[in-house]
Amino acid sequence: MTATAALLAFTLAAAILTVTPGLDNALVLRTAAVEGGRRALLAGLGISTGCLAWGAAAAFGLGSLLAVSTFAYDVLRIAAAAYLFYLGARLLWNTWPGCRQAGQAGGSALLAAELSARPASGGAGWFMRGCLTNALNPKIGVFYVTFLPQFIPAGADVMRFSLLLAAVHAVLGMLWFGLLVAATRPLARWLSRPAVMRGLDRMTGAVFIAFGLKLALEKR
Structure with a gap:
């Protein structure tokens, strides 16, 4: 397989994986609908x-550790599950006015506002949220370690091509x-309705928690 053929084959496979519904798409769609396009693109x-971090880790051989070390995989898996559960729980918390008011009355205004738009937070928070969602997922690391080598042609520089x-x-x-x-822009006015925003937050929060639980309970 030539380098060009390998690149085209990988591009097709990666495109299919990219458009497949999953956690990343849910995060970007929710952020675009509720927080706006700029923040959604920062999360994306x-x-x-x-993805680049995992690709670099796989290229340098660090990702192979996850493929052979159950302990390293489990540590990262539990950390990712806890983070996803954290994001999902905060989204759900923010949709219940009674809980939100109780949290603010108890001095926990940050809890309710964590996923709300705050001018002072800039774009770093949205970028980090997307980055951590992917970087903490050991399944992505194992995927890169096992998937990329299939598209590296003979004689190519493994690190550079990876x-x-x-x-x-x-x-x-x-x-x-x-x-x-x-795609969300034509629906921006409808999506900005409080009832719709609460529904999106509840749905996305439930998806995050489901993915977190699945990750926490799965066995290699």
């Missing part, structure tokens, strides 16, 4: 950066996230 950029494939995956992700954000 964080997700793509997480980084190139990871970059292709990241670019495809950003293009897809851009399309998702654009």
